[in-house]
Amino acid sequence: xxxxxxxIRIVGDRTLKIVERIGAIASFLFSILIHSAxxxxxxxxTIREVYFAGVQSLIIILVSGLFVGMVLGLQGHETLxxxxxxxxxGVLVALSLVRELxxxxxxxxxxxxxxxxxxxxxxxxxxxxxLSAMEMMAVNPISRVVAPRFWGGVISLPLLALLFSAMGxxxxxxxxxxxxxxxxxxxxxxxxxxxxxxxxxxxxxxxSLVFGVAISAIAxxxxxxxxxxxxxxxxxxxxxxxxxxxxxxxxxxxLTAFMLKGWN
Amino acid sequence: MTNLVEIANLNFGYNSRLVLKGINLTVxxxxxxxxxxxxxxxxxxxxxxxGGQLRASEGTVTVAGEKLNDLSxxxxxxxxxxxxxxxxxxxxxxxxxxxxxxxxxxxxxTDLSETFIQxxxxxKLNAVGLxxxxxxMPSELSGGMARRxxxxxxxxxxxxLMLYDEPFTGLDPISLGVIGQLIRKLNDTLGTTSVLxxxxxxxxxxxxxxxxxxxxxxxxxxxxxxxxxxxxxxxVHQFIWGEMDGPMPFHYxxxxxxxxxxxxxx
Ligand SMILES: Nc1ncnc2c1ncn2[C@@H]1O[C@H](COP(=O)(O)OP(=O)(O)O)[C@@H](O)[C@H]1O
Ligand SMILES: [Mg+2]
Numbered sequence: 432x433x434x435x436x437x438x439i440r441i442v443g444d445r446t447l448k449i450v451e452r453i454g455a456i457a458s459f460l461f462s463i464l465i466h467s468a469x470x471x472x473x474x475x476x477t478i479r480e481v482y483f484a485g486v487q488s489l490i491i492i493l494v495s496g497l498f499v500g501m502v503l504g505l506q507g508h509e510t511l512x513x514x515x516x517x518x519x520x521g522v523l524v525a526l527s528l529v530r531e532l533x534x535x536x537x538x539x540x541x542x543x544x545x546x547x548x549x550x551x552x553x554x555x556x557x558x559x560x561x562l563s564a565m566e567m568m569a570v571n572p573i574s575r576v577v578a579p580r581f582w583g584g585v586i587s588l589p590l591l592a593l594l595f596s597a598m599g600x601x602x603x604x605x606x607x608x609x610x611x612x613x614x615x616x617x618x619x620x621x622x623x624x625x626x627x628x629x630x631x632x633x634x635x636x637x638x639s640l641v642f643g644v645a646i647s648a649i650a651x652x653x654x655x656x657x658x659x660x661x662x663x664x665x666x667x668x669x670x671x672x673x674x675x676x677x678x679x680x681x682x683x684x685x686l687t688a689f690m691l692k693g694w695n
Numbered sequence: 696m697t698n699l700v701e702i703a704n705l706n707f708g709y710n711s712r713l714v715l716k717g718i719n720l721t722v723x724x725x726x727x728x729x730x731x732x733x734x735x736x737x738x739x740x741x742x743x744x745x746g747g748q749l750r751a752s753e754g755t756v757t758v759a760g761e762k763l764n765d766l767s768x769x770x771x772x773x774x775x776x777x778x779x780x781x782x783x784x785x786x787x788x789x790x791x792x793x794x795x796x797x798x799x800x801x802x803x804x805t806d807l808s809e810t811f812i813q814x815x816x817x818x819k820l821n822a823v824g825l826x827x828x829x830x831x832m833p834s835e836l837s838g839g840m841a842r843r844x845x846x847x848x849x850x851x852x853x854x855x856l857m858l859y860d861e862p863f864t865g866l867d868p869i870s871l872g873v874i875g876q877l878i879r880k881l882n883d884t885l886g887t888t889s890v891l892x893x894x895x896x897x898x899x900x901x902x903x904x905x906x907x908x909x910x911x912x913x914x915x916x917x918x919x920x921x922x923x924x925x926x927x928x929x930x931v932h933q934f935i936w937g938e939m940d941g942p943m944p945f946h947y948x949x950x951x952x953x954x955x956x957x958x959x960x961x
Binding site for chain 1: 746748772773775776778780782783784786787788789790799800803804858
């Protein structure tokens with residue numbers, strides 16, 4: 432009996448902590464937004480972070496995109512040929528990538544590559560008193576350090592997701608057309624007529640924008656709130672990867688549900 | 696106004712535990728005042744109160760005529776432009792070069808042209824003897840050099856008040872002497888007022904005008920370097936001469952050695 436009660440208590444306690452944390456991240460996001468003027472007035476600050484976040488993740492995104500596309504080509508062809516419609520493999524590859532795998536997989540990769548780096552960098556700046564020093568120099572660290580990194584992440588993720596999808600389509604093409612011998616003309620033309628710009632591409636971009644906001648908010652929050660010690664920073668880095676990956680998958684479910692239903 | 700810093704009846708605690716108790720302290724304009732005490736006695740906390748990073752629980756902190764208790768966040772940011780602070784390990788921005796570190800505040804707070812900023816930055820670096828290193832990154836500097844660059848950065852906008860948090864920590868004896876002399880020289884040539892927090896007695900007695908001793912959050916002694924050297928207060932005596940035992944016992948309270956050893960032996 433006491434076991435059940437204490438079990439329930441632990442679950443309740445954890446739940447409260449999670450809710451509390453989400454609230455803290457939301458209010459942190461709010462303070463980033465109201466301190467974002469400098470990130471746009473001095474856009475070079477943000478561009479620098481786009482460059483860092485983008486370059487850090489570029490190779491892994493391109494390579495993963497290629498592999499995922501190739502696997503899709505293989506699996507798609509295998510399944511479709513049972514129904515005699517292996518010509519549609521291009522459609523399957525493109526839709527899976529643009530709607531789901533591009534935004535989601537690149538977000539997961541981005542979270543573990545760039546997100547963790549952002550957390551570690553901000554956490555170390557805090558641990559070595561650089562943020563305090565900045566505050567003492569009358570410069571707000573949220574507006575000078577956090578906001579540019581946040582916007583850098585938000586801007587670069589959709590671009591990376593598009594690159595991921597493009598590489599994936601190339602991978603699918605290599606497998607289906609070059610290797611297996613699906614007709615190149617029908618591969619492309621079926622893809623072109625089946626992929627809708629608004630429904631598929633724009634929705635994919637919306638997804639990666641939302642993921643970018645979530646990952647960047649979590650990554651900057653964890654860095655900024657990290658205990659100023661070595662263990663504190665490494666723990667925060669791990670939390671960034673775990674919680675932003677979960678956030679991406681949960682948000683994906685919600686967004687997909689709305690997008691398939693058409694938002695209303 | 697003859698005192699740049701005035702602290703009256705200050706109490707401060709993180710959470711509910713009081714870290715500073717009934718502090719009264721003044722820093723006359725143009726002087727170099729040291730706050731000494733053992734690690735953890737509340738020295739950094741006292742500096743952060745003067746910089747407005749922490750707010751007094753009770754009592755008042757007045758710096759350069761502004762009562763920090765009453766300032767809003769925006770007013771605090773404006774107030775801090777009168778301040779320079781050297782952090783314990785320099786706290787240089789690791790993603791910026793030496794030059795950009797020193798130029799940081801000029802770029803953030805002034806509309807000076809880039810050529811003017813360049814001249815000014817090189818002059819500040821010259822004042823700490825490191826003009827030739829302006830293109831290096833902080834990770835390439837030795838501890839002593841990093842501390843000097845941080846010093847150049849702190850004086851970039853000619854602050855009225857300089858706060859030094861343990862500027863001597865982790866330095867070799869030569870760098871330590873250099874930093875000490877620089878602190879004194881900059882204070883006098885720039886007409887600044889300085890507060891120096893340290894536990895390095897010998898170095899600071901050479902350069903400061905007045906000393907406050909803090910122990911357990913209370914000021915236990917104060918005076919000029921000569922008065923402090925001649926002090927017969929046991930705490931001050933132990934601190935200055937680095938004696939192992941005194942009011943601060945060498946042994947952390949424990950059960951008798953005999954008792955503990957017998958326990959271990961079974
Ligand atoms: N942010 C904080 N939260 C809670 N306690 C703190 C914090 N910073 C310092 N303390 C505590 O306050 C006391 C004084 O710390 P500090 O001012 O850093 O000492 P000093 O600089 O003299 O070594 C210490 O006991 C320390 O543990
Ligand atoms: Mg300290």
